[in-house]
Structure formats: C-alpha cells, structure tokens
Amino acid sequence: MAQAHGPADAATSISLPTATGSRPKPARATPHGLGTSLPPAEAQSKARGTFPYTADLWAEGLLWAAVLRSPHPHARIRSIDTTDAAAMPGVRAVVTHEDLEGDGLLGRRVADRPAFASDVVRYHGEPLAAVAADHPETARLAAAAIAVEYEPLDAVTNPQRAFEAEPLHPDGNVVRHIPLRHGDPHATGEVVVEGFYRIGRQDSAPIGAESGLAVPRPDGGVEVYVAATDPHTDRDRLAGCLGLTAEQVKLYVTGVPGSLGDREDQSFQLPLALLAIRTGCPVKLAATREESFLGHAHRHPTLLRYWHHADREGRLVKVEAQLVLDAGAYADDSAEALAAAVSFAAGPYVVPNAVVDGWAVRTNNPPAGFLRGEGAMQVCAAHEGQMDRLAAQLGMDPAELRARNVLATGDSLPTGQAVTCPAPVAELLAAVREAPLPSLPKDGPIEDWLLPGGPDGAGDPAAVRRGVGYALGMVHMLGAEGTDEVSTATVRVENSTATVLCAAVETGQGFATLARQVVQEVLGIDDVVVAPVDTDQPPAGPGGRGRHTWVSAGAVERAARMVRTQLLQPLAANFGMSAELLNIEDGRITSYDGVLSTPVVEALEGKELWATAQCRPHPTEPLDAAGQGDAFVGLAFAAVRAVVDVDVELGSVRVVEMAVAQDVGRVLNPRQLRTRIEAGVTQGIGAALTEHLRVVRGEVRHADLTGYQLATALDAPEVKVVALVEERDVVAPFGAKAAGAPPLVVSPAAVAAAVRAATGQPVNRLPIKPQFAVGVTE
Amino acid sequence: MSTHAPGAQLVALPATLDEAVAALADNPAAVPVAGGTDLMAGVNAGMLRPAALVGLGRLAELRGWAYQDGHALLGACLTHARMSRPDFSALIPALATAARAAGPPQVRNAGTLGGNIISAAPSGDTLPVLAALEATLLVAAPDGEGRQIPVSHLLAGRDRLNPGELLAHVRVPLLHAPQTFLKATARTGPSRALASVAVVLDPLRREVRCAVGAVAPMPLRPLDAERWVASLVDWDGQRGLAPEALAAFGDYVGMACIPDPRPAGDGGEPAQLAPAVLHLRRTVAALARRGLGRALR
Structure with a gap:
C-alpha cells in the first residue's frame, strides 16, 4: 500500500514513518533490537500453513467433545435426562452440573456464571451438558439426544427494560452504575445539542474458531492445551469449578488463531477438562463457527x-x-x-x-x-x-x-x-x-x-x-481502577542463545517479537527464543490494552539487564573497569576502548545465566x-x-x-x-x-x-x-x-x-x- | 446410520451424462453434487446427510456450452468463473455479470450454474437473469426421455425434478442486445444480494424483460412494467428513454415487487410498510432504473 507522507514542516515531535523506521539504526544485515522491523519468528510457518494451531493437536485414543447449548434465551429447566445420550454406541461420558465437584462457576473477572446451567438458562447458547464420544459426529448427535424439558420465560432483550424486570440473576440486573459528577452539574451552555446513538453487537470473529485438547493426569488432575490468552486466570477458575487445586490443573498455551478479546472462553475449556477426568482419555473439541459465535462474548451493544x-x-x-x-x-x-x-x-x-x-x-x-x-x-x-x-x-x-x-x-x-x-x-x-x-x-x-x-x-x-x-x-x-498489573519474566543465556520465559501470550499482537527485540537490545545477542507458555511459569496476566508491551516486555527488559550485569561484572572486575563501559554486540563483548574483545560464549565459561524480574506500574484507584x-x-x-x-x-x-x-x-x-x-x-x-x-x-x-x-x-x-x-x-x-x-x-x-x-x-x-x-x- | 442400499456406491463419479443418469437411477436417494458450495457446506454443518453422492466433477460435457437455433445450450456444470470470462460475456452479458458478482473467487471457481438453480437460494445471483431470459431447463432422465421445464416453474415450485432426474443443460436465447444485472449489497466485498435486478432487451420481440432477485423466495417479474416501458422504446431508432420514464419504470418495478399492504378489510387504517422495507423498495426502484438506463444507453 502506498504511503503518503505528511507535510515536511510538521511539528518536530511528529516523525514520519519510513520504510526503515523512525529511529535510524546503523546499517545491519538483519533487523535487530528496538526500533527495527524484526519479523515474527513464526511468520514463515504461518504463511506456509505449518504453524501448529490447537485444532491440529492429536493424541492417541482421543475422544471428541460436544456441548449441548440452550436454544432459548431464557427458560426454566424442568429436567435434564441424559439416559438416551449415554446409551448411544460410542458415547463414553455425558456430564452436567451434577458432575462438578467444585463451585461449578465460571467467569474470568466475576465468577457468576454456571459452567452448566442447572435451574435456568439465561441466554441462547448457554451450556447445559457435554458429551465425550469416539467420533465428533457421535458426540454431536448424543448432545442433541439429551432430553431437556424447558419452561420458556419472558426474555429481557431491551436493556432499558432490565431496570424494572424481575432479576435475571441472583446478583441483580444492574451490574454496575457509575454516576459521574464533575464540576458544576447545573452549568449550561448557550448552545445545546442532543443526540441518541446506538452501537451494535460486534464479535471478535477470530479466524480460527475455538478448540482445545485435555489430557487426564494420573494424580486426578488435568492438562489442557488451549489458545488461552490469560492462562493462569483460566487455570484457577477451572480448578475452582472442578474442585481441584491449582496445582492439579495445568494449561499449555497453543498457537492463537486470532484474538481481539479473550480466548478461549472458559465454557469451552471446562467441558474438556471435566470429560478428560471423567473418561481417563484425552478429549478434543473443535467448535463450529456457529458454536463459536454462540459460545464467546461480544462487544457490549x-x-x-x-x-x-x-x-x-x-x-x-x-x-x-x-x-x-x-x-x-x-x-x-x-x-x-x-x-x-x-x-x-x-x-x-x-x-x-x-x-x-x-x-x-x-x-x-x-x-x-x-x-x-x-x-x-x-x-x-x-x-x-x-x-x-x-x-x-x-x-x-x-x-x-x-x-x-x-x-x-x-x-x-x-x-x-x-x-x-x-x-x-x-x-x-x-x-x-x-x-x-x-x-x-x-x-x-x-x-x-x-x-x-x-x-x-x-x-x-x-x-x-x-x-x-x-x-x-x-x-x-x-x-x-486498582487492578494489580504485574508481569514476571525470566531470561536465560546459554552459549550464544538467549531464551525468554514469560507467560504473556503471543496472540498476534507481537509480544514475542518485541521480547526478542528487547533481549537483542540489552544483551546484544541476536539469537533469542521465546519459550512456549504454560501455567508452571509465573503469571503474566491477560493481554490487551498494550499491557504486555508495558509490563511483560518491561519485565523482560529488567531480567535481561540482570543477566547482562551477571555476565559483565566479572569481566569488568578483571579489567578494573565499570560494567557500563562494556558493550555486547554480534556475540562479542567489547570495551569502550577496544582493548577487550571476548566472545560471549567464552565469557560464559559454560555457565548458564538466569534472571527473573517483575514489572509493576504505579498503582491506580x-x-x-x-x-x-x-x-x-x-x-x-x-x-x-x-x-x-x-x-x-x-x-x-x-x-x-x-x-x-x-x-x-x-x-x-x-x-x-x-x-x-x-x-x-x-x-x-x-x-x-x-x-x-x-x-x-x-x-x-x-x-x-x-x-x-x-x-x-x-x-x-x-x-x-x-x-x-x-x-x-x-x-x-x-x-x-x-x-x-x-x-x-x-x-x-x-x-x-x-x-x-x-x-x-x-x-x-x-x-x-x-x-x-x-x-x-x- | 447410513440409509443406502447394501452394496450401492456411496460416491459415484460418472464420466458421462449417461453414466450420471444411470448412477442416479441405481440409487434414487443419491444427491448429485457439482461445485458443492451449498451442499457440502450443509454437510459440514451437519444439516444434510445425503445417503449417497453422484459427483459431477468429471462430466466434461456439461462444463461448456453449445449453440442451437439461436440459443445457447449451457452445461449445468458451467462454473461461475467460466461464465465470467469475456467470450461468455459477449454472448449473455447479464449472466456473466451475475456470475462475476456471485461470491468470492473460491466460490466462483467451484460453484456452478446448475447448482445455483437447484439450490434456488432467494439471493442466487444467476436466477433473476435466467428468469428475465426465460431460460428453459433441460432435464435428463434414465429412460432417455428427457423433458424441459421453464426455469420459473422450477423456482416457483410449480414443477420439480423427479427422483432420478438430473439437470443437464440450460437453454437461453441469444438476444444480441444489451443486458444488465445490478446487485445491491451491504459491503464492497463479495456479499449476498439485498436486492438484484436483471434487465434484458429482446429487440426482435420488442420486449424489455426484467426480473428482481433476493426480495422474494424466487425472482419476480414485473410484467406490467415491462410491457409499459417496452411500448415507450423506439425499437428502430435511438432506444434511449427520458430520465423521467426510466424513473417511472423503476418506481413501477419497485411497487410491483414490494406492493403496499392491502387496505384493512374493516375500513381501518391501512398497514404501513416498515421503513426498512420501504428502503428495499427504493433500492429495487433505483436498480431497475439504472439497469434499464444502462441497457438502453
């Protein structure tokens, strides 16, 4: 796409984007460090179709999951009969709210949503039950064979009616009211314009629909392979919902096929985990596009x-x-x-x-x-x-x-x-x-x-x-509003390769590339690998709102600086100079005067250097x-x-x-x-x-x-x-x-x-x- | 779970029309599949479970066209992509335009004319063109006794294919006169029609034929409007019409396809059309006016 340049006499603080970036770097064969267009490590495999997404995962003897969702926006549940579904050949387990041994609730910020509806369904698509079977079609047919007796209720679909309507939820119909008053509320202007606006229901419509694989563990726990964007929160909630300890649930974050909000909705993760525990077999789920639309959250109309x-x-x-x-x-x-x-x-x-x-x-x-x-x-x-x-x-x-x-x-x-x-x-x-x-x-x-x-x-x-x-x-x-925004990252250097371990999920926003750039910038090492994310790493929190660029890349930078100090301090001491006078570039450590020039590998002397750091911005209220x-x-x-x-x-x-x-x-x-x-x-x-x-x-x-x-x-x-x-x-x-x-x-x-x-x-x-x-x- | 007869083929891949008809005769529950852009989407979504399939992909004889008595005999397996090309466009311009507008390239490469007719989706892009052209469907049957069905009869449900019958060809007249197909959509990229209008001129019969798609389950023909406007055209001279006449034609078509509700029987206030429906009528009117204007230009 052609790029037009703004006026040349624009304010000096405005930089015009150019092909090489706005901070010119010394000429270099490959982009390196901050301010350059380092390509994403996975660009090639994504373009060639070899990048592994969750839907590509496979395990020997896996079963397929299907979720039964409510066809009604609001209905009382009179009964759920799973007998016919469970009796179908190929069906290995049918689970409902009765099978949950924890609090049975989901929700990333507020756990106010039943994992499986038990007495009432509150939206079209709300999960009621799930099935594991030896074939995805069998699982879907069995889910459809679960007999649910509904008593349809009036659906509150006009938000303006929610104020007077009977409470739809034990917590009441007003989730929050903010009455902001600033300055003089009675001030008036000479001119007043009134307007009424309506904004529709946008969906994240990710290119890849939801999918996941859960594998049972011998200790009664479960491992879930899923494109989660906030894996630790999901792990904790799954554990609470299932009645397990956080240590018994482990999430491995798989390739994220597009994310503009939260992935994957917990209502996809939970049935997988429960069915894997119940059957003792790996269980996979791959949502259809319709389930994807029904199963995840949308923008607030x-x-x-x-x-x-x-x-x-x-x-x-x-x-x-x-x-x-x-x-x-x-x-x-x-x-x-x-x-x-x-x-x-x-x-x-x-x-x-x-x-x-x-x-x-x-x-x-x-x-x-x-x-x-x-x-x-x-x-x-x-x-x-x-x-x-x-x-x-x-x-x-x-x-x-x-x-x-x-x-x-x-x-x-x-x-x-x-x-x-x-x-x-x-x-x-x-x-x-x-x-x-x-x-x-x-x-x-x-x-x-x-x-x-x-x-x-x-x-x-x-x-x-x-x-x-x-x-x-x-x-x-x-x-x-006072959220504790913290992230933790670890940087490891061995030979001439640096590895970043951070639970910030690369969703396409570019965090992994930025982490590599940060380490290149600080340590002068070009070969930087970002390790896959799982919940054994310390939490990095959810993505979005520039968060990982700030706190997670910030933590990576601090950890890299600590590694740099560990690497340079002994050398500097040998030469009786300050570590700040040493520079690392192209895998060599050089002093400002050129007297010292040692390959990083040599300076490491076979050691591995590790450092872990946190970044936490100033608090809010x-x-x-x-x-x-x-x-x-x-x-x-x-x-x-x-x-x-x-x-x-x-x-x-x-x-x-x-x-x-x-x-x-x-x-x-x-x-x-x-x-x-x-x-x-x-x-x-x-x-x-x-x-x-x-x-x-x-x-x-x-x-x-x-x-x-x-x-x-x-x-x-x-x-x-x-x-x-x-x-x-x-x-x-x-x-x-x-x-x-x-x-x-x-x-x-x-x-x-x-x-x-x-x-x-x-x-x-x-x-x-x-x-x-x-x-x-x- | 399958309902197919024991021993019958689940998927037949005939190489000739005769073989295809024979395969359908062997297993009348089998569903013919050409491009599969509608059928397989339904299968993948779990909405359809054909007992067996007769794949038409190898039927080279249905992928092209032939000429017959001033008509083109279009193979049912002609893809939208093929119909989009300039040589086809020179023959039946409106059908070529409709084929070009019928979805993204992947769909046009696979989707066929016959499939568009059999699927008979209200928004099917070729359908109003075929209705305006008064196309005839040539149906092959196992006994060799094929039959002909006017496309409008099939689309209106007045006639339907019997078990074992296969849509083989579509006969359309070669009119050697301007034709247009216009489609209103909600986005610039490939999209289903909100409304579409095909206008074809038939100078020999001194007719203007028009069909409106996507606003009803089948294409609608505003016959009175057609006759009225054809009477205004100077067929032997400059065919152009005054802007007022074009606009009147558009309004006529819009009113014919989206009429006002009948007055209430009890003499009460007549029902009002919703504003969105009125906009749809104006859209149809604008498309008809523009389509005729371009055809007569």
Whole structure:
C-alpha cells in the first residue's frame, strides 16, 4: 500500500514513518533490537500453513467433545435426562452440573456464571451438558439426544427494560452504575445539542474458531492445551469449578488463531477438562463457527443519549450523557467496560463540567465481554457524533470545533484524573487535517473507479457523494481502577542463545517479537527464543490494552539487564573497569576502548545465566461514588480522517481512505506497528458498516460468516499513516503506548462522520446499514 | 446410520451424462453434487446427510456450452468463473455479470450454474437473469426421455425434478442486445444480494424483460412494467428513454415487487410498510432504473 507522507514542516515531535523506521539504526544485515522491523519468528510457518494451531493437536485414543447449548434465551429447566445420550454406541461420558465437584462457576473477572446451567438458562447458547464420544459426529448427535424439558420465560432483550424486570440473576440486573459528577452539574451552555446513538453487537470473529485438547493426569488432575490468552486466570477458575487445586490443573498455551478479546472462553475449556477426568482419555473439541459465535462474548451493544453544552465560540461547557451497556446475562468485564465508557464519555476534549450516568445491565441477549477498545469505542462514536452536531449548530467546520476543545497534558479528565502522560491530541488532529485528500475518481480512468457496491456492483457515479469526516478518540492502557498489573519474566543465556520465559501470550499482537527485540537490545545477542507458555511459569496476566508491551516486555527488559550485569561484572572486575563501559554486540563483548574483545560464549565459561524480574506500574484507584479517581495508568490517543463514497440512493458506503495520526509513544517495530494500525482500522470499518451479530428476541440469527459480514480486502481502504507522534511516556518501560485499540476506537466514529458529511443524514447508529445512510432510522 | 442400499456406491463419479443418469437411477436417494458450495457446506454443518453422492466433477460435457437455433445450450456444470470470462460475456452479458458478482473467487471457481438453480437460494445471483431470459431447463432422465421445464416453474415450485432426474443443460436465447444485472449489497466485498435486478432487451420481440432477485423466495417479474416501458422504446431508432420514464419504470418495478399492504378489510387504517422495507423498495426502484438506463444507453 502506498504511503503518503505528511507535510515536511510538521511539528518536530511528529516523525514520519519510513520504510526503515523512525529511529535510524546503523546499517545491519538483519533487523535487530528496538526500533527495527524484526519479523515474527513464526511468520514463515504461518504463511506456509505449518504453524501448529490447537485444532491440529492429536493424541492417541482421543475422544471428541460436544456441548449441548440452550436454544432459548431464557427458560426454566424442568429436567435434564441424559439416559438416551449415554446409551448411544460410542458415547463414553455425558456430564452436567451434577458432575462438578467444585463451585461449578465460571467467569474470568466475576465468577457468576454456571459452567452448566442447572435451574435456568439465561441466554441462547448457554451450556447445559457435554458429551465425550469416539467420533465428533457421535458426540454431536448424543448432545442433541439429551432430553431437556424447558419452561420458556419472558426474555429481557431491551436493556432499558432490565431496570424494572424481575432479576435475571441472583446478583441483580444492574451490574454496575457509575454516576459521574464533575464540576458544576447545573452549568449550561448557550448552545445545546442532543443526540441518541446506538452501537451494535460486534464479535471478535477470530479466524480460527475455538478448540482445545485435555489430557487426564494420573494424580486426578488435568492438562489442557488451549489458545488461552490469560492462562493462569483460566487455570484457577477451572480448578475452582472442578474442585481441584491449582496445582492439579495445568494449561499449555497453543498457537492463537486470532484474538481481539479473550480466548478461549472458559465454557469451552471446562467441558474438556471435566470429560478428560471423567473418561481417563484425552478429549478434543473443535467448535463450529456457529458454536463459536454462540459460545464467546461480544462487544457490549450500547445505547447512548447525549447533551453537549457549548458557548458561541464552540468551547464545550458541559457534557451530559446517559449510557446503557447491554452486558448479557453475566457480568464478565462489564464493570471495566463501563468505567472506560463513562470516563471517556466526553472524548479527548477539555470539559469543565460533566454529568454522566452509565449502567451495565443484565439481559437475556448474548453475553458481552472484553473486545479491544471496550467502552471507549462505543462512546467515541457518540461524542464525535455530538461534535459534528454541535459544529452544524454553530455553523463551524467540524475539525475546527474539535481543535478548539482538544485535551493536552496537564488537563483533567471528567474523572478528575490529571493527564500526566503525553496527550498530543492537537498535533494528531493537525496532522490528519493537513494530509492531502485523495483524488476524486472522476480524475482517473473510469475502469479504475471502485464505486460503493464493489466492482460490477450497482453503484452509479451520478448518485455517489463523497464525504470527509474527522474523529478523535482515546483508550486507556493496562487494567484500571486498582487492578494489580504485574508481569514476571525470566531470561536465560546459554552459549550464544538467549531464551525468554514469560507467560504473556503471543496472540498476534507481537509480544514475542518485541521480547526478542528487547533481549537483542540489552544483551546484544541476536539469537533469542521465546519459550512456549504454560501455567508452571509465573503469571503474566491477560493481554490487551498494550499491557504486555508495558509490563511483560518491561519485565523482560529488567531480567535481561540482570543477566547482562551477571555476565559483565566479572569481566569488568578483571579489567578494573565499570560494567557500563562494556558493550555486547554480534556475540562479542567489547570495551569502550577496544582493548577487550571476548566472545560471549567464552565469557560464559559454560555457565548458564538466569534472571527473573517483575514489572509493576504505579498503582491506580477505583472510581468513587461520583465517578472520580485516578483510575488509569496511561492513555493513548488517535485522530482519524475518513474519506467515504456513498451511493445516496442505495445507501451503500465505500471507505476510500483512512488517514491515521496516532500517539504511539515510541515506535518499537515499525512494520508491526503499521500492521496493528491497519488491522485496527479494518476492524473499525467492520464495526462501522457491517459487523453486527443479529439477535431476534434473544435468539442469535445467522451465526456464520455469511450473515456476520466482516470487512473483506475490497472493503479495506487505503490506510495512510500520516503521523506517528513519538512523545515517550516516561513511566512506561519503553515509552511506548497501546497501538491496536486506538485506531479501532476512532475509525467507526470517523466513518460515521464522513457518511454524515456525504449525506446530511444524522447517522447515529452503528453499523451504518444502507438504510441508515439514507436517513431511515429504524 | 447410513440409509443406502447394501452394496450401492456411496460416491459415484460418472464420466458421462449417461453414466450420471444411470448412477442416479441405481440409487434414487443419491444427491448429485457439482461445485458443492451449498451442499457440502450443509454437510459440514451437519444439516444434510445425503445417503449417497453422484459427483459431477468429471462430466466434461456439461462444463461448456453449445449453440442451437439461436440459443445457447449451457452445461449445468458451467462454473461461475467460466461464465465470467469475456467470450461468455459477449454472448449473455447479464449472466456473466451475475456470475462475476456471485461470491468470492473460491466460490466462483467451484460453484456452478446448475447448482445455483437447484439450490434456488432467494439471493442466487444467476436466477433473476435466467428468469428475465426465460431460460428453459433441460432435464435428463434414465429412460432417455428427457423433458424441459421453464426455469420459473422450477423456482416457483410449480414443477420439480423427479427422483432420478438430473439437470443437464440450460437453454437461453441469444438476444444480441444489451443486458444488465445490478446487485445491491451491504459491503464492497463479495456479499449476498439485498436486492438484484436483471434487465434484458429482446429487440426482435420488442420486449424489455426484467426480473428482481433476493426480495422474494424466487425472482419476480414485473410484467406490467415491462410491457409499459417496452411500448415507450423506439425499437428502430435511438432506444434511449427520458430520465423521467426510466424513473417511472423503476418506481413501477419497485411497487410491483414490494406492493403496499392491502387496505384493512374493516375500513381501518391501512398497514404501513416498515421503513426498512420501504428502503428495499427504493433500492429495487433505483436498480431497475439504472439497469434499464444502462441497457438502453
């Protein structure tokens, strides 16, 4: 993809991405260390199809698992009869809630969800039982043969009804309410705009559906091979659910086939582990796409009502908002998603007064959970819609209105937290405003036109309008509100190879590559291997929100520095110099004056050097009763300018170009960073235009990739990275910020703004179905 | 669990049409499979369990086409990819356009014309074109007594294939006149049609034929609109129509395919169409207007 460069006279803090990265390194045959585009170690095997994913695993004599899921969104269970299923030839075990010897509960953040429903089912797809059989088809048929007598109950599917509805769960229907009050709640502006926004149910739709293999252990425990992104939390919960000790459950993390949220849902892991223990045989499960859609959590569908108050010059006076997040039947990460939504409800703008009420409520809709950009993405679409409305009301240029209100370091969030990290929002906005616009199709040959609707589509040049829209947004980094964000890593050096042991899971986000770069940088050793992850290693916590770049790569760096000291100290002592005067490169240790030059292998003298270190950022605090508190470790910002073509009769939209300016802190791997930005933009376009899991009265419809439309290569626009602002966050180990979530959070808002500009319609729903683009609101 | 007769072949791979028909006669429960893009997806999803399969992949004679009395005799195993190519496009332009629009390359390489007809999905892209062309299906049967079925009869369920019968060819007229196929989708990449419209001109019979796909279980023919607009066309001169006439045709087609609800019998307020349905009607109208406009240009 061609890469346009921004204006040459941009602010000095803005570095223009180049092919070799923004921090030029001395010429070297292979990329090495931080700031270079070191390719992922598994790139070749993934491209060639030899990379082992979980679905490829095999064990002698394995059985196949199938899970029985509820066809009802809400029903009382009168009885479960497994007799027929258990009697089928080839069936080895049928398990239900009665077979669980622990607390029988699942849930990564809040264990509030039965592993197998016993008295009531609360969503379409909730597991009731599982079967192990000698063939996957037998297992599925047996699961279907389990006789369940249901008494269907009224399904609460409108989140606004959840407040008055009978409690769907012993913990009540309101998972969390945050009433944020900041400044003077009674302040009013000369101009007020009101808007109502609805955000759909995006799914992570990973390229590889869920799968796993569980192997029983002689001690009564179980080993689970699964693409888990937070293996220790899963291990502890499985053990608690099964009534085992944590030592009796071990997770091996296998190749992760795409992860934009949490993997694998515990409702896939638990039946495997239980069936392996029960049968004494290895048990494998490979979910169909439909089970995948039914079995894992989605983005929180959200209703948002906003009132923006401003003065005549367009300066924000107050933001009032009411947010309702549909959590589904179980809490999962809804409390955290709500905290992000409420805290960022006004966006990256200076807002002196704010009254924001946010609720996460239980419904009988499919479960919602962590998807990157949680909470922030939904409010971004709304606050940017409000900024466009306000600009229209004031007769101002939407970008100019934003420029008058941007947040900067030293300003306060509506939560009262002072922004201490770099917040170059003004520079980001300026960069996307200044970037040249793409040419109109009429300037090129007609056969090069790619109209909305695609090649050979129905697009008509006479009905196509072009729109340009701007959006700004923000995300927080790491866990918020007092979460203990810690990671542990070990670095081992033997001969001239370094090995990193860290339970941070490589999900495609690039952690393993970054870990290798960090060790290369610190130890000067090129040959770095990242060991596979299992739960015998110390925990590194979940991924997402730039967490592993911060805490896990930070721990790797500390461990590597400790190894470096162990390696250099004896040598330096011999020469009577400080270890800081020694350098390691290309497998040799050299002194600053060139007197000493020893191969690392020789210096090691056959020893192995090990060091283990932890990284833990400064603590945060929970939001208080008025939604105030220093809840976030760090923030990352992005500005996106979307250019779209809309067929104003059919309502079809094609995104022509997305110009992205991003606050990245520091570029650690230019190529990987670009990939993350392109992926985030593309996922954002999916959320903006097509991605929504359809649910009718609580029942999931079209749970397949034909009905659930992801962006294809033809839908992905040209992604122009116009600026990567490198202002290091001094408290982060490398000064780097989260890279994948900001473009995802901001892109849907930018697309909506551009469609608004092209059509003059309000465009207050995501995804923007064709009828919404032409003004139909239902 | 299998229901096949003992000794019968589970998968037959005939090399000729006669062999294929014979294989179906041997085991009438067997299901013919060509590209498998619909059937095998159903099998893989556990929705279908054919007792036996007759694979049509080796039937070279059904993968091409022949000419017969001003018609093309299209083999049922003609793939969408083959129909997309320029030589085919010169013969039956709308069918070529529909084939190009019918999904991603992997599906077009495998999926066949016959499969599209037999699957009869409401969103099947070739179906409105075949309906507008008034194509005839040539069905082979074991006794050598083949028969012909108008495509619309099969799609409307007025006629169906009997056990042992196999769709062999599709006869379409060669009209030597512009044809269009337009499809509205929700994304730029390959996608099912929200609505599609095929327009073909038949200058010899002085007819405009139009069919609308994806808005009903089968393609719809707005016959009154066709006749009305054909009467406006100057078939011997410049065929173009005024924008107002094109727009009126579009509205006519939209109204015919997505009519207003009948007024309530008790004299109460007539039911209103949902806004999304009204948008669908406008979409059909725009496609018909554009399709006819491009055909007459």
